[in-house]
Structure formats: structure tokens, C-alpha cells
Amino acid sequence: MSSETWDGDDESAAGRFVPLYVLVNGRTAPRDSTLDLATQVVALTVDTRRLEPEYLEIVRRCSGWISVAEIGAYLRLPLAIAKVMVDVLVEQGYLAVGTPAQQKIIDKHLLDQVIAGLERL
């Protein structure tokens, strides 16, 4: 298998090849297409005893609101995989989903809040 590396900057060519079959439950994309890397999720109080360890680890990370990107970073899961796994957990009632970033219906009130928040920094 060939391999190539690229570290996210142009100084070196990094990256490794990952077979697609590692993607979960035969899914390569989440069913909920609004599930974005900035979308936040939080664990619901339900019985997690039947969850596989990889899923349980995600639910444990979600004791407070956390984005899909953060889950990927902390658990070292590629985003595509984090997204599909989070989607499965949402569908099965383990996680609740927050409001995703959305340009089209972005309202003035929200942006006012953002400016006020930034000014307080």
C-alpha cells in the first residue's frame, strides 16, 4: 500500500492511507446532513451498558456540550468517523444535538450576541 504524509501545512507532504471499510455500520456519511464539524452534542441520561467501548468513550466525552471536531481531536478519530459515530449515537438516543452553524438563517440577534461576547474577551 502506498502512503503519503501531509501535516496540514505545505512544508511537508504528510497523511496516511486509511481503508474506507473502517467506516462504521457501512455508513460513509452521517444520515443527518446538518451534522457539521462545529455542531455540538451532549449526552442524555440513558443506560449506556449496551454500548460498545468506542461508542461509550464518545458518550463519556459528552458530559457537557462538545463539538464533533473536539470529539475527533480528543479521541483521535478522523472527522468523518467521529461524525458517523456521533450520528449513530444521536439516532439511538444517547446524544442530543445543538443548533448547527448556519449561514442562511443567521439572525441579527445571534450576531449581536457574538459581537458582545467578543468585546468582553
Next chain:
Amino acid sequence: MDRTSVKVVVAGGFGTGKTTLVASVSEIPPLTTEEILTEASLGVDDTTGVEGKTTTTVALDFGRITISPDVVLYLFGTPGQDRFWFMWDELAQGAVGAIVLVDTRRLDSSFPAVDYFERRGIPFITAVNRFFGECAYTEDEIRGALELDERVPLVWCDARDRESGKLALITLVRHAMARLRVRA
């Protein structure tokens, strides 16, 4: 119970200070996550079965700013290489807009970013990272080189400085709001 995400993209050529800016305004040290690039997204012909398909990964850094108990702003730095445009689409989706960092020693390295947001009608501002305090160009010269529309704000910044990063962010959000008003 709800939590709203707001997204901002930090773009620009390699070495223009994207990671530095994210780090200076983020409340957590920047995190790195990887995205899988499929052959389709890289434009490779797909002739094999699922098991034979391979992908490569690209790393991206991001940070966060808690705006209020209900709202968190996420800042995503773009990967620097042009062949990863598909990643830009994912980052730009739903974003308030973008800050395009410009290094005056290599103005042209930020041109693809300006062009990308311009074409898609995504609100953006340019932030000229002065690095060593000196700048050989006037604002007009920079605007000319980047073919900037006169309505696109240009701010001078030091990506290492939190206040400077804050100012760039506030300028972007104000610009995005002004555009909303125009559209309505």
C-alpha cells in the same frame, strides 16, 4: 436545552499566521483534528471495490471562544494546500464568514483564498499580518494585488496579539451583519 454553534474560517496562504491567530484568540490551546480525504474528493478515478478504496488524511487546527452559556464560536484554520478545496467547502458551510490573512512578503499566497470566498459570496475580511512591523505596501497596493472589492474590509493585525485577533473577528462579524441587512 440548546447550544448554538457559530463558525468562522481563518484562511490564507501557508505561513500567513492562521494557526497563530487561532491560538491567540482561542480559550483552549488549538486542537488538531484530521479529516479523511476520499479518492473522489481528490479527483482520483474510482475503479476499485469498497475494500480496495484508500483515502488520505489532512490535519486542521481549530479553537473555540465561549460567547455565552448558549453560544460557542469555533474558529477553523484552513489547510494551506490548494488541492484540499473540498475541505474548504466543509469548513465554509454555515460559517458567518472568513478572515483571510495576508503576509505582505507574499501577497499572492492569499489570492486563492480571496478568490474562493469572493466566488461563493461568503462574507470575508482581509487581515494584513505585519510580522516585523514594517509594511512595504499601502492599503491601495494590497487591495490592487488581491483584486479586493472596495466593500471588503482590510485591517492590519499582529496574529500573535489577542486584541488584534479580536478586532479582526469583530470586523468580520460586523461585515457579515451589514451584508445581511443589504440582502434583506
